[in-house]
Amino acid sequence: MKSSAKNYGFGLLLVLPAMAVFTLFIYYPFIQSLYYSFTEWDSIRDPKFIGFDNYIYFFQDSKMMQGAKNTIWMTLFGLLIQNPLALLLAVLLNRSFRTKAFLRTAFYLPVIVSLVVASVVWNSILQFDGVLNYILTHIGQEQAARDWLGNIRTVFPVIVLLTQWQALGYCAVIYLAGLQSIPADLYEASTIDGAGPFMKFRYITFPLLMPAVTVVVFITIVGGLRLFDLPYVLTNGGPGTASYTLTLAIYNAAFKEFTYGYATAAGVVLMIIIMIVTFAQLRLTRSREVEL
Amino acid sequence: MKRTLSLTAVLLVFAVMLAACGGSGSSGNGETQSASAESGTSTNAGSTGEKNEETAASGEPFVIRLGSWFIDDRQHMTDFKANVEKAFKEKYPNGTIQWDILLSATYMDKLKAELASETAPDVFFHQNTLGQYAEAGYLMDLSGEPWAGKLRPGSKIATHYKGKVYGASMALNAVGVWYNKKIFSDLGLSVPKTWAEFIDMAEKIKAGGITPIALGFKDLWTANLFLELVVQSIGYESSPTYGKDLYDGTKKLNGEEMQSAMRKFEDMTKREFFNKTALSLDWPQSAELFSSGKAAMIVQGPWMPGVAADNFAKYGFEAFEVGYMPIPTESGYYNLNISAGESLSINVNTKHQQAAKDLVSIIVSPEVLGPFSEGNGSIPALDGVEATYPTPALNEMLAAVNNGQTSPGYSSFIPVSAATVTQETVTKIVSGVNFNPNDLKEAQNKLEKDKGTVILPPE
Numbered sequence: 001m002k003s004s005a006k007n008y009g010f011g012l013l014l015v016l017p018a019m020a021v022f023t024l025f026i027y028y029p030f031i032q033s034l035y036y037s038f039t040e041w042d043s044i045r046d047p048k049f050i051g052f053d054n055y056i057y058f059f060q061d062s063k064m065m066q067g068a069k070n071t072i073w074m075t076l077f078g079l080l081i082q083n084p085l086a087l088l089l090a091v092l093l094n095r096s097f098r099t100k101a102f103l104r105t106a107f108y109l110p111v112i113v114s115l116v117v118a119s120v121v122w123n124s125i126l127q128f129d130g131v132l133n134y135i136l137t138h139i140g141q142e143q144a145a146r147d148w149l150g151n152i153r154t155v156f157p158v159i160v161l162l163t164q165w166q167a168l169g170y171c172a173v174i175y176l177a178g179l180q181s182i183p184a185d186l187y188e189a190s191t192i193d194g195a196g197p198f199m200k201f202r203y204i205t206f207p208l209l210m211p212a213v214t215v216v217v218f219i220t221i222v223g224g225l226r227l228f229d230l231p232y233v234l235t236n237g238g239p240g241t242a243s244y245t246l247t248l249a250i251y252n253a254a255f256k257e258f259t260y261g262y263a264t265a266a267g268v269v270l271m272i273i274i275m276i277v278t279f280a281q282l283r284l285t286r287s288r289e290v291e292l
Numbered sequence: 293m294k295r296t297l298s299l300t301a302v303l304l305v306f307a308v309m310l311a312a313c314g315g316s317g318s319s320g321n322g323e324t325q326s327a328s329a330e331s332g333t334s335t336n337a338g339s340t341g342e343k344n345e346e347t348a349a350s351g352e353p354f355v356i357r358l359g360s361w362f363i364d365d366r367q368h369m370t371d372f373k374a375n376v377e378k379a380f381k382e383k384y385p386n387g388t389i390q391w392d393i394l395l396s397a398t399y400m401d402k403l404k405a406e407l408a409s410e411t412a413p414d415v416f417f418h419q420n421t422l423g424q425y426a427e428a429g430y431l432m433d434l435s436g437e438p439w440a441g442k443l444r445p446g447s448k449i450a451t452h453y454k455g456k457v458y459g460a461s462m463a464l465n466a467v468g469v470w471y472n473k474k475i476f477s478d479l480g481l482s483v484p485k486t487w488a489e490f491i492d493m494a495e496k497i498k499a500g501g502i503t504p505i506a507l508g509f510k511d512l513w514t515a516n517l518f519l520e521l522v523v524q525s526i527g528y529e530s531s532p533t534y535g536k537d538l539y540d541g542t543k544k545l546n547g548e549e550m551q552s553a554m555r556k557f558e559d560m561t562k563r564e565f566f567n568k569t570a571l572s573l574d575w576p577q578s579a580e581l582f583s584s585g586k587a588a589m590i591v592q593g594p595w596m597p598g599v600a601a602d603n604f605a606k607y608g609f610e611a612f613e614v615g616y617m618p619i620p621t622e623s624g625y626y627n628l629n630i631s632a633g634e635s636l637s638i639n640v641n642t643k644h645q646q647a648a649k650d651l652v653s654i655i656v657s658p659e660v661l662g663p664f665s666e667g668n669g670s671i672p673a674l675d676g677v678e679a680t681y682p683t684p685a686l687n688e689m690l691a692a693v694n695n696g697q698t699s700p701g702y703s704s705f706i707p708v709s710a711a712t713v714t715q716e717t718v719t720k721i722v723s724g725v726n727f728n729p730n731d732l733k734e735a736q737n738k739l740e741k742d743k744g745t746v747i748l749p750p751e
Contacts, residue, residue, distance in 0.1 A: 040742075040744050040745065042424060042745050043404060044404060044421065044424040044425060044427075044428050045424055045427050045428050046428075048744065053741075057741055060737070061734075061737075062734045063713075063734070123572065126572075127569055127572035127573075128568040128569045128572060129568075129569060147568060147569065147570075147571055147572055147723075149571070149572055150569075150570065150571030150572050150723055151723055151724065152720060152723050152724070152725050235510075236510075236512065237716075238509075238512070238571065238716065238719045238720075238723075239509075239571050239716075239719040239720050239722065239723035239725075240716050240717065240719055240720025240723070240725070240731075241716055241720075242720070242723075252712070253709070255401065256708070256712060257707070257708045257709035257712055257742075258708055258709075258745065259707075259709055259742055259745065262741075262742075
């Protein structure tokens with residue numbers, strides 16, 4: 001008993017430095033943020049307590065709602081289109097063919113390209129006198145030419161496609177790693193048992209790939225809910241609020257409009273949404289994971 | 293056991309260090325804030341400050357920091373730096389100015405963090421934050437300085453708070469339409485006197501195969517300049533206290549004045565008066581479009597003629613004379629917002645109080661501020677400082693200011709969040725979407741929600 005208490009105390013001592021750092025840099029600022037979310041605060045003058053006003057206004061704010069709508073579209077697109085495409089790509093890249101190494105590198109390349117470089121390049125492709133419209137004009141499709149990032153109808157779909165360009169290779173690599181961890185003898189045994197490609201995928205590949213699915217779906221959901229960088233650099237949410245995402249709306253509320261209290265409240269709401277969604281997702285996907 | 297003891301000792305030292313860091317930060321901050329808030333204050337030096345004052349006066353070398361975001365490598369800016377350094381060196385041979393320059397909007401965020409952590413420069417430029425910083429107790433009261441009584445009334449919003457002077461202003465600026473006189477002359481056009489004439493003139497420019505107005509709305513602030521220019525005239529024509537009326541609620545941001553301005557943008561968009569790249573160009577690219585002669589007009593601040601001259605030299609464009617005009621309403625009325633430019637304040641916690649005051653006096657002296665205003669195309673914010681502008685366009689701007697009406701910008705009476713909604717509505721319209729009056733409801737909602745953040749301009 002004595003020894004156990006001693007071990008407990010020693011363990012506590014080991015945890016203390018990490019706890020101190022976390023308290024100082026995570027828990028204390030977090031609790032302070034919760035307080036600020038109930039205030040009107042411009043980050044210069046003293047905050048003024050206003051109760052739940054910020055939280056109530058959040059659901060009436062058309063900018064936040066537009067950002068939330070785009071964020072949901074982004075996340076759904078990631079789940080329903082990007083995720084299966086990444087899996088398909090991984091399955092294809094897992095086969096043996098001559099240009100396998102080149103293609104694997106090519107699909108992963110957008111991940112390592114700097115965001116600033118990528119946005120400058122895409123901007124010059126997509127603007128009104130950019131490369132895309134030049135090509136459209138030269139193939140007789142002049143009527144389709146437009147400012148792709150300056151048009152309220154095209155701007156967000158274009159941004160969604162650009163995120164896929166970046167995320168597809170990344171997710172495919174995770175799936176690829178999962179595929180390569182499945183023992184080949186399982187496939188050999190199933191072949192002897194007469195299983196076809198679909199049966200192999202349904203009963204061997206997919207169940208054993210579930211840990212990778214958990215990771216990719218998690219990354220897709222959280223990435224979708226937190227999308228900020230591309231719309232910020234390319235359009236800053238415009239034209240109007242057409243390419244706002246929730247995180248961009250929160251950023252602008254704080255750093256452009258100086259309503260830090262309100263932005264903090266919106267950040268708390270986003271945190272709760274992410275927690276609920278990812279908790280549900282992890283429960284769902286982890287329950288389907290199998291171990292060898 | 294020995295190991296356990298050593299480990300415990302290390303952990304204890306670590307914990308004490310963390311506690312010490314936290315303790316010193318909070319107590320220091322609290323004390324300084326309260327002292328400055330109570331006194332105002334130019335006598336907040338404390339023993340360290342006094343010692344440093346002695347250092348500055350005793351001949352020992354010292355460094356004074358000056359923070360800014362706009363002093364770049366343009367000729368008039370490098371001249372400005374050289375003039376300031378020369379005059380300061382004459383006064384303080386043992387003093388050196390350290391220019392803390394960050395050429396980006398992040399300067400404002402950096403400054404805010406530095407002020408909160410008591411590491412801000414001794415003297416610093418800032419914009420649109422004088423009231424907030426003064427209220428928070430970050431600024432030294434400069435009411436007793438000799439130049440304080442010479443500040444022009446239009447600069448009050450950038451210099452005064454609750455009857456006291458907390459900063460000097462470098463400039464008074466007027467936004468307007470800068471136009472290519474060669475294109476106007478070639479097409480036989482004259483400066484329009486009414487909105488109908490403005491539209492007619494732009495139609496003729498378009499018919500001549502030239503884009504009437506260059507926009508660079510990727511930078512949202514340029515949309516704000518254009519919108520303010522249009523609304524300022526419409527609003528103040530409807531009421532001489534339009535800005536205050538918005539604050540008081542007797543006028544609304546979704547009211548007839550703002551709707552009328554939005555319909556004008558809708559009309560101009562439908563008539564294809566803007567470059568098709570309006571939303572993907574930033575401000576320098578739009579200035580380049582204007583300087584190249586591919587667009588006949590651009591809405592900008594008084595720095596535009598200087599930028600055009602730079603572009604002629606830099607890109608080899610054929611030089612042309614730039615002209616200035618305001619945008620009139622249907623009846624021919626116009627009202628210009630003479631906005632105060634940068635504020636120059638002293639950190640209440642500076643260790644070099646007298647040297648900082650002398651540095652500000654040097655900067656706003658006629659010998660330094662005069663040439664700066666000429667190069668920058670701005671109106672000096674102090675009486676007794678004269679500027680002779682190298683380009684006629686700036687004199688045209690001054691004539692327009694003197695001949696028309698000027699009022700405080702309506703946007704200084706509304707929260708930034710509400711102004712942002714109106715700017716975003718403009719970009720939406722310019723993207724080709726029909727104006728929907730419901731879009732402006734959000735602006736009015738923001739005004740009502742964030743009204744408490746507004747510090748009204750001094751009367």
